[in-house]
Amino acid sequence: MKEFVLHSQLxxxxxxVGDLPLSRVLLLNDGRYPWVVLVPRRADIREIYQLNPDDRQQLLAESCLAGEVLMRSFDGEKLNxxxxxxxxxxxHVHHIVRRHDDPAWPGPVWGxxxxxxxxxxxxxxxxxLLRGALGTVDIA
Structure with a gap:
């Protein structure tokens, strides 16, 4: 079985940030937006449907946790x-807190x-803050 390796661009x-049971949690280095990326630690997976059913459920649970933590911690108006x-x-799944006063509102942040x-x-x-709120495992 192939080992998970984080893509070099990510x-x-x-x-x-750390690891949840399925996902590596990353903070995108853009201080204008609270922006977390979840990367399931599975080799050669490009799409959510390629995850097995248990991993899909776990990714959804981790996504909901990340979204709730981000919105509560950063007083978001919308979560992208x-x-x-x-x-x-x-x-990899981006979670971006959006506010009416952010630089890209109301459009997408990409580009x-x-x-x-x-x-x-x-x-x-x-x-x-994120490590404490998400309860991630320190892998550093």
């Missing part, structure tokens, strides 16, 4: 969830403008 664009995969073929990286202290605070 590794480059994100900071590691997407599994595009046009640039990165590995299955709107270049990311604004977190400052080190901001990144540390955001990762600490």
């Amino acid at each position: 590794a480059a664009d994100c900071a590691l 969830i997407g599994a595009l995969g046009n640039m990165v073929p590995q299955l 709107h403008s270049p990311a604004v990286a977190y400052q080190p202290q901001q990144l540390h605070e955001r990762l600490t």
Whole structure:
């Protein structure tokens, strides 16, 4: 059986939050939006339907957990969830908190403008908050 390996583009664009039972949890390095990416730790999976039924249910549960934590923690008005995969073929599910005052509102965040990286202290605070709220396993 092939081993899960995180796609290099996700590794480059994100900071590691930790692991849930199925998914690696990543924080996209764009401080303008609370933006978490769930990546099921299964090799060679591009689409949700390729997951076995138990993994699909687990992904849904983890997605709901991530969404609830994000919306509660960052006072969101809308949660955008997407599994595009046009640039990165590995299955990954974006969870983005949206607000009427965010730079891309009401349009999509993709392609709107270049990311604004977190400052080190901001990144540390955001990762600490998410790790505690999601109960992720530290894999660092």
